[in-house]
Amino acid sequence: MVKMQNLNLLQIYQDLHQIPEIGMEEYETQQKLLSIISQMPQDFLEVRTWKTAILVHVVGQDTSHTIGYRTDIDALPVTEKTGLSFASKHPGKMHACGHDLHMTVALGILAKFAAKKPAVSLTFIFQPAEENASGGKQLYESGVLGSWLPDEIYALHDNPDLSAGAIGCRQGTLFAGTCEIHIKFSGKSGHAAFPHQANDMVVCGAEFVSQLQTIVSRRIDPVKAGVVTIGHLEAGTTGNVIAGQCQVDGTIRALTQEVNVAIQQEVRRIAEGIAQSFACQVDIDLHQGGYFPVENNENTTAEIIKYFKSSSLPYIETAPAMTGEDFGFWLSKIPGTMCWLGVDSPYSLHSDQMAPDTAAIGAGVRGFSGFLDRRAAQLAN
Structure with a gap:
């Protein structure tokens, strides 16, 4: 007990x-x-x-x-x-x-x-x-x-x-910063037999998701970690009706705030460009809130690592993780350190x-x- x-x-x-x-x-x-x-x-x-x-x-x-x-x-x-x-x-x-x-x-x-x-x-x-x-x-x-x-x-x-x-810790970023992606494309629905009279948001959404794949592979420094994931895409109601709307939801993860902001800018640029090319409306909500990267302070982290290395608890230097944690906001305002507890x-x-x-x-x-x-x-x- x-x-x-x-x-x-x-x-x-x-x-x-x-x-x-x-x-x-x-x-x-x-x-x-x-x-x-x-x-x-x-x-x-x-x-x-x-x-x-x-x-x-x-x-x-x-x-x-x-x-x-x-x-x-x-x-x-x-x-x-x-x-x-x-x-x-x-x-x-x-x-x-x-x-x-x-x-x-x-x-x-x-x-x-x-x-x-x-x-x-x-x-x-x-x-x-x-x-x-x-x-x-x-x-x-x-x-x-x-x-x-x-x-x-x-x-x-x-x-x-x-x-x-066991205690896990590291200098620098422990957790990634995250940002929610919520984007809605609005065009014109219509009959599947008359595509020229509609503005197909299934194709629009598919093109948007496809272009997102170029952000990390071609727009971000390859030695700086980041990821864009789309976990939800919803459009249309049945197979013979052209969809007039498409909702896309996902997340951005990056190990520094600089990269997170850069990815946000690219997502916005691509969404606006796709909307222009499809002559449709787009509503963009990129919401980061307080989920900044958990970037451990150099001095406080040196002290806590020194302590745990000399303690009776097992100490492990861990790799950064793409999970998010709003302790990153505290660390953006106050020097400090987060550790893993096994x-x-x-x-x-x-x-x-x-x-x-x-x-x-x-x-x-x-x-x-x-x-x-x-x-x-x-x-x-």
Whole structure:
């Protein structure tokens, strides 16, 4: 049984797993977290809420520095098929990306610092809507952090491909920046027998998708990673009617913001050019929000890698991944680092059978509380 500062973390994890909620709707989750936080020593804790977010400030011995630790709290619209005895009680919703484990580790770390005043102040950010609504960007731009805004910030993300408790990290980009593609072409429908009297959006959409393939292969430096994926194309209603509209949806992924923006510009240019050549209307929605690349800061990352290489936890230098994470927005504003925490599962993130090895909880708490304690001592005047 995983216990930390009188908290039964395994039970907390199981309780959180049963109440998954979609971004900006994490009301039950927020109340559960507040209840647990209220059981900790309150001598140097201050708590604020913003919508479904929770901010906990731990007043340090030296208040001239503040270290941030962020966890996400939302779930996914996935129907769970794990067969666990503590499976989701909310139909069609599941913690399939491990945010329940992220929250549990954060609570364990917070409990340690609530029991012993840290060398500098800490701000714990329990952030909503990582999956669907750029919760990090919303929270940052709300201004609610105020004087609690950290000087540097850290976070973890579970990784099914690493052994339970292993730490993965790297200098530079850990996760890609992402951008949603939503494009609608509007022409003129008509009878299949009279194509000259219509403006076929099936052909238009097909041409657009085909031309997108030239962006990464011919418009982006081949040593800089990026990808454009179209996952949805819908046009027409039946085989003998020429379609007057075509909806195309997809995603851009790139390891730097520079490349992501360049790809966005090319997608827009191609869409506008196709619309002109087909004499049709086009509506273009390229939505990045706060999903910037997770670009680890050189100095903070050097410190955390140095620490974990000397710790008892296995350390692995990982390759960058094309997955997205809105912690990238935090890192665009505040220097910091995100690491992987291994959870050893045969199922991928977002799978309806994702079930992490809970041995990672204790390892995550020990590893990150140890690092934050040492980092606080380094920063203290």
